[in-house]
Amino acid sequence: MEYRRLGKSGLQLSVLSFGSWVTFHKQIEDKVADELMGIAYDNGINFFDNAEIYSLGKSEEMMGRVLKNKSWDRTSYTVSSKAYFGWRGKENKPNQTGLSRKHLTEACHEALKRLQVEYLDLYYCHRPDKQTPIEEVVWTMNTLIQQGKILYWGTSEWSGVEIMEAHRVAQAYRLIGPTMEQPEYNLFNRNKMENEYLEIFKNVGLGTTIWSPLASGLLTGKYNQGISEGSRLSIQGFEWLRDRTYVEAKIEKVKQLEQLASELGARTASLSIAWCIKNPHVTTAILGATKKEQLLENLEALEVLPKLTTEVMAAIETIFGTQPRLPEY
Numbered sequence: 001m002e003y004r005r006l007g008k009s010g011l012q013l014s015v016l017s018f019g020s021w022v023t024f025h026k027q028i029e030d031k032v033a034d035e036l037m038g039i040a041y042d043n044g045i046n047f048f049d050n051a052e053i054y055s056l057g058k059s060e061e062m063m064g065r066v067l068k069n070k071s072w073d074r075t076s077y078t079v080s081s082k083a084y085f086g087w088r089g090k091e092n093k094p095n096q097t098g099l100s101r102k103h104l105t106e107a108c109h110e111a112l113k114r115l116q117v118e119y120l121d122l123y124y125c126h127r128p129d130k131q132t133p134i135e136e137v138v139w140t141m142n143t144l145i146q147q148g149k150i151l152y153w154g155t156s157e158w159s160g161v162e163i164m165e166a167h168r169v170a171q172a173y174r175l176i177g178p179t180m181e182q183p184e185y186n187l188f189n190r191n192k193m194e195n196e197y198l199e200i201f202k203n204v205g206l207g208t209t210i211w212s213p214l215a216s217g218l219l220t221g222k223y224n225q226g227i228s229e230g231s232r233l234s235i236q237g238f239e240w241l242r243d244r245t246y247v248e249a250k251i252e253k254v255k256q257l258e259q260l261a262s263e264l265g266a267r268t269a270s271l272s273i274a275w276c277i278k279n280p281h282v283t284t285a286i287l288g289a290t291k292k293e294q295l296l297e298n299l300e301a302l303e304v305l306p307k308l309t310t311e312v313m314a315a316i317e318t319i320f321g322t323q324p325r326l327p328e329y
């Protein structure tokens, strides 16, 4: 396993990590979660990602049970939570969502309880909150750090401007600013990582824990022949992922990637993940899996990475053509 520093912090995360969105509680039970986290840990993964909203709190509870059962040395892994959406779904009342001091603090306490840990290594603002002053967010995160309840704080799907606003406030009051961002990043969605955040990487430093490296499974090639029962795109509530216009044009590209993968002696999934971590601005790519075989296949990305020569990267670009166009000055 390779380890990378999280932005300008001293924290080292495994370049591949493991998350529980959709899978924990909705698709898999404790036994499989235990098996998958075990495989991840045994292969050197040291970051497990979660959020209050995942399966409305049940995902954190499940991960908490697994962590307790494993009794791994707490110093050997990192675990996260994210707040913003709340965990009561349609029952959410005012103050049970968003980034107010009240919700960020209470959501942190709830996550600690569900995950059965004394502190969160990483704590994220799951989305920007346009209604809460950025000063309140930065002060709250700084306070949680001072209280020892979280170690690093960050953002997810914030714009570059919003991240820089948080840094401006942190600097003005000598507080700890955001260390990391969690954006979607895969062969279909590249703008934030390859365009919008470039100046932040250069001038301030920003760790990234990127999500959906396989675009929810699309980049494995599993949907090239249709949607199979039990896969994510077949699940009720995830219709938005199987919107035909969303999927069809993409499948055409994945078919070509599949061909390239076989020429390299790699699998499409591991090639797609290797492509993500080839970007040095990626600290870690968070994997998702419902089966042991999937996770083992995805871990092969580490072996595929050295095969990504300039020529191979160019061939991938020719297939996808998704690289953001940057100004020429």
Ligand SMILES: NC(=O)c1ccc[n+]([C@@H]2O[C@H](COP(=O)([O-])OP(=O)(O)OC[C@H]3O[C@@H](n4cnc5c(N)ncnc54)[C@H](OP(=O)(O)O)[C@@H]3O)[C@@H](O)[C@H]2O)c1
Pocket (backbone or CB within 6 Å): 018, 019, 020, 021, 022, 023, 027, 049, 050, 126, 156, 157, 182, 210, 211, 212, 213, 214, 215, 216, 217, 218, 220, 222, 230, 231, 232, 233, 269, 286, 287, 288, 289, 290, 291, 293, 294, 295, 297, 298
């Ligand atoms: N911050 C955010 O807003 C945000 C949003 C989304 C996710 N995340 C984080 O990022 C993590 C990863 O996201 P993701 O789950 O969307 O990642 P992904 O890698 O794009 O998709 C994972 C899913 O693809 C399928 N799959 C994975 N490997 C496969 C393989 N080798 N062969 C066939 N199918 C395979 C599995 O679904 P099926 O078996 O059901 O087909 C698996 O659950 C999440 O767990 C979460 O921690 C964060």
